[in-house]
Amino acid sequence: EPEVTQTPSHQVTQMGQEVILRCVPISNHLYFYWYRQILGQKVEFLVSFYNNEISEKSEIFDDQFSVERPDGSNFTLKIRSTKLEDSAMYFCASRGTETYNEQFFGPGTRLTVL
């Protein structure tokens, strides 16, 4: 069964450093998403991406964040200058057009900012 993959599973970084979180969505999917979940809190929408551009983004997704689909298979989330409060689990998700609106989530990257 096809699945969304994410790397790394755990990223530790120093405050102020840039991090890139990587995702490989399911190959025939067209819509891509990033979410974050701070420990003990709810899953929060960050951004959606379709047709090589951002389609929607939340208030959380400020200028420190960017997304890219550099090569037709990877989908990346970059945080330019990490803050302590960026520590969270980051989930990538994708969906196609055949299955009505169902999103498939990757296993997540746990980001720890020290």
Add this chain to the structure above:
Amino acid sequence: RKEVEQDPGPFNVPEGATVAFNCTYSNSASQSFFWYRQDCRKEPKLLMSVYSSGNEDGRFTAQLNRASQYISLLIRDSKLSDSATYLCVGHTGNQFYFGTGTSLTVIP
């Protein structure tokens, strides 16, 4: 503004019990709704989509009431493996809103 609100629980029920979760949403333009299940420190996984006519999948039944902006999930004959957090999710445009989740523990 909370787009989707759920009772966080926790719900502790014996095996075999029936348990119901409720969820309300604030955005009347929301197009569709889902119930996801999340195990501790794992990714959310789709449990079922929610249709206005109500839909059933084995022991699980979901209902949507657009007039009251209310979604429900009923689990019959609870199993130990049903222990998880259940997330109510709304969808508008290309954005998905998650509730805080309702924690369920099924006790032997």
